[in-house]
Amino acid sequence: MPAPQAPSRSSLAGPLGRAEAAPAGLSDADYEALLGADGADLRALTTLADSVRRDTLGDGLTFVANRNLDTAVAGRPGAEDLVDALVDEARALGATEICLQGPLPAEAPDDGYRALVARITGRAPLHLHAFRPAEIADGARRAGLGVAEHLAALREAGLGSVPGTGAKILDDELRTTLLGGPDLPVAEWVALIEAAHAAGLRSTSTIIHGHLESPAQVVAHLRTLAAIQDRTGGFSEFIAMPMTPDTTPxxxxxxxxxxxxxxxxxVHAVARLLLHGRIDHVQAAWPKLGPELTRTVLAGGADDVGGLLLDGRLLPGAGPEEGLELTRTEIDATAAALGRTVRQRTTLYDVPAR
Structure with a gap:
């Protein structure tokens, strides 16, 4: 599918003016038009988005010190000593968060999700960010519990928050096309995320774009996230991720x-505008964007660079972000180029304990 054609300059003067007056108050048609901005219009759009970011959050640039763990390894029976060692190493490296995504192996015990949470959080006072909606449903099924009961057990065991990934694009027909078969229905994804929020677990919110979606589907996706936030207040941030060759099915x-x-x-600029007043933080997904484009979107509405993805020496590989690590020196250089002040944060945007 070809990229949307940019409207003429005159066609965007109205939407840009209306966005300046009320960033979150535009019509779907206005946001769809802004998604096609190019040239001077794109510069005006990203400048406006960055102004909204500055008015909302000031001139900080935040990051979290985190580490990914592979559920296929950490969740298998007999891996308890390895999990302990990986948690110890993450803490020694300065991590405040451990992130887990993906289902547990089939041979894991019925209460494997809860047991893994308890093992990690009982080992060290780290925030555990784990289990997408699909894994929440899988864990409840394995444990023979309702979703709400399963989430309560995970939270009691120490789970801190959940990733809002697996959203892809919240359109059932397009999700089926992307997966090549039935995917978790949008209604079920929404219900699982809202159940997590109801259990007191915050989550990220995400989109994957740059595949077969239309501007209207992007706007509808953002509207769905905004509506969830209105109902629950549970989203901590928004992350836009372009589909890359290595992630194309x-x-x-x-x-x-x-x-x-x-x-x-x-996409980053329109998200900043449409979600204004609902989701304050827009993250630049540096593993997907690379350093130059990360800096560019930080200058156009984004305020956060996400996690360092500390590797360590024990089992450094963990999922699609294997081998990627962001250093504090790189963050400092980016902040200096943008005239921003670096601030380390916790998963939920508080100041880490010292």
Missing amino acids: PHLAGRIRGADEREVRA
């Missing part, structure tokens, strides 16, 4: 348009 090879720099900038 084989059955879609040659069909994905890919997100260019123009689109990435526009």
Whole structure:
């Protein structure tokens, strides 16, 4: 599918003016038009988004010191000593968060999700950010519990928050196309995220773009997230991730348009505007964007660079972000170039305990 064509300059003067007066008050048609901004219009859009970011949050640039653990390894029976060692190493490296995504192995015990949470949080006072909606449903099924009861057990065991990933694009037909078969229905994804929020677990919110979606589907996705936030207040941040060649499903090879720099900038800026007053933090997903584009979106509405993804020496590989690590020196250089002040944060944007 070709990228949306940028409207003429005159067609965006109205939406840009209305966005300046009320960033979150535009019509769907206005936001769809802004997603196609290019040239001078794109510069005006990203400048406006950055102004909204500054008015909301000031001139900080935040990050969290975290480490990914592979559930396929950490969740298998007999891995308890390895999990202890990995948690110890993460703490020694300065991590305040451990992130787990993906289902536990089939051979894990019925209460494996709860047991893994208890093992990690009982070992060290680290925030555990774990289990997407699909894994929440899987854990409840394995444990023979209702979703609310399962989430309560996870929280009691020490779970701190959940990733709002697996959202992809919240359109059932498109999700089926992307997966190549039935995916978790949008209604179920929403219900599981709202159940997590109701259990007192905050979550991230996300979108994957740059594949087969239309501007209207992007706006509808953002509207769905905004509506969830109105109901629960449970989202901590928004993360936009372009589909990259290494994450393109084989059955879609040659069909994905890919997100260019123009689109990435526009999506981040429109998200900043549409979600204004609901979700304050917009994260630049540096593992997907690379250093130059990360800096660019931070100058156009984003305020956070996410996690360092500390590897360590014990089992450094963990999922699609294997081998990627962001250093404090790199963050400081980015902040200096943008005239921003670096601040380490916790998962939920508080100041880490010293």
